[in-house]
Amino acid sequence: MLKKINTPFTEMMNIDFPIIAAPMFLVSNEELVSQASEAGGIGTFPALNYRPIEKYAEALKKIKSQTKKPIGVNIIVNKSNTRQNDDLKVALDHGVDLFITSLGSPKDVIKEAHKNGAKVFCDVTNLDHALKVQDLGADGVIAVGAGAGGHAGPISPLVLIPWLKTRMQIPIIAAGGISHGSMIAACLALGASGVSIGTRFIASKEAQVDEAYKNAIISSTPEDIVMTTRVSGTPAAVINTPYVQKLGTDLPWAFKVLKENKLTKKYMVPLIHLMGMKSLEEAAMKPTWKTVWTAGQSVGLVEEILTVQEIYKKLISEYDESVKHLSGLGLE
Ligand SMILES: Cc1cc2nc3c(=O)[nH]c(=O)nc-3n(C[C@H](O)[C@H](O)[C@H](O)COP(=O)(O)O)c2cc1C
Structure with a gap:
């Protein structure tokens, strides 16, 4: 039996390990979420993974039947998400314990x-x-640093977490580039109360993405990850496949002009988003040469496809080893 890791975050959520299985568009499905929570962490998913909204309510019901432990939902709180109020209500009706907001103001949530x-x-x-x-009263922040999958931040986690710590009283969760237990130990040493891990879980048995995507996570190195604005208009990390190289990582000139123009901006931003999401969906779910696969630099340490529970066990025993290693160094 693994010992618990106690932090302000585990106490707040009443969980054993401060490890969130991060919400991932197209990747986080019911099994991934419930298994992460069953492993003692907390599984989360983007509400928008389920369309129409009825499917989202069904997914919540299924997850709740698979685990009684806390779960979380990600709500994108920018203007282009017209479902956010309904998604919030449905989640609350199903007893969701944690919300992760991204890309806008979390006030209403x-x-x-x-x-x-x-x-x-x-x-x-x-x-x-x-x-x-x-x-605004948030219970904590997820500090998304450089190297993350999805919309990565520009700042190294080594700097970002202590920087936030200087002025924050609420718990900080580190995200970006974490796929080994030693990195969890490092983040806690920096002052984080937990970690949020995305990319590592793409190469899990539970994730229902195409095997080619999982294998690309295993075979890629950190140098294969590039930032592109082609997916959503905001820089996002993807594997530099031949298709991404062919497309380029910048929006075409005309798109950029229309996106910045006051009159056309409100139409262009959702349009770019929609086109990007469609290409991600095609690449994630079926074999295609149009491979736009979201992933972060932690691909470099992902070596095999494991179950979610096995990934948790591995991370925790690696964490344990590095804490022992550090205590062994001691102070004479
Ligand atoms: C495939 C993929 C899809 C993602 N989709 C979302 C999303 O829908 N909403 C969101 O807030 N973050 C999303 N993220 C970001 C993750 O929630 C998390 O911040 C990130 O994966 C952490 O970095 P890591 O991938 O290096 O572990 C996504 C990340 C990946 C890899």
Whole structure:
């Protein structure tokens, strides 16, 4: 039996290990979420993985039948997500314990979640945004650093976490580039109360993405990860496949002009998003040469496809070993 790791985050969520299986568009399915929670961490998924909204309610019901432990939902809180209020309500009706907000203001989510005793953690990439959400009443932040899969921040986690720590009173969860237990120990040493891991779980038995995507996670190195604005208009990390190389990593000139223009911006931003999501969906779910696969630099340490529970066990025993190693170094 593995010993618990106690942090302010595990105490707040009543879980054994401060390891979130991060919400991943197209990747986080019911089994991945419930197995992460059953492993003693906390499984989360983006509400928008399920369309239409009825499928989302069904997914929540299924997850709740597979685990009684806490689970989390990610709500994208920018204007292009027209479902956010409904998604929040459905989640609260199903007893979701944790909300992760990204890409906008979490004000309404915090207000409604707190009425139901749920906690809200907000994705941030710098101190300014972190202080804003702290003032709004967020329960914690997820510090998304350089090297992350999805919309990575520009700052090294080595700097980002201690920087946020200087002014934050709420727990900080480290995200970006974590796929080995020694990295969890490092993040806790920096002052984080937990970690949020995405890319590692793409190469899990539970993830229902195409095998070619999982194998690409195993065979890629950190040098294969490039940032592109072609997926959503905001820089996102993808594997530099021949198709990505052919497309280029910048939006075509005309798209950029229309995206910045006051009159056309409101149509272009959702359009770019929609086109990007469609290409991600095609690449993730079936064999195609149009491979746009989201992943972060932690691919470099992913060597095999394991079950979610095996991944948790491996991370925790690696964590244990590195803590022992550090204590062995001691101070004479
Ligand atoms: C395939 C993939 C899809 C993602 N989709 C989302 C998403 O829908 N919403 C979100 O807030 N973050 C999303 N992320 C970011 C993750 O929640 C998390 O911040 C990130 O994966 C952490 O970095 P890591 O991949 O290096 O572990 C995604 C990441 C990946 C790899």
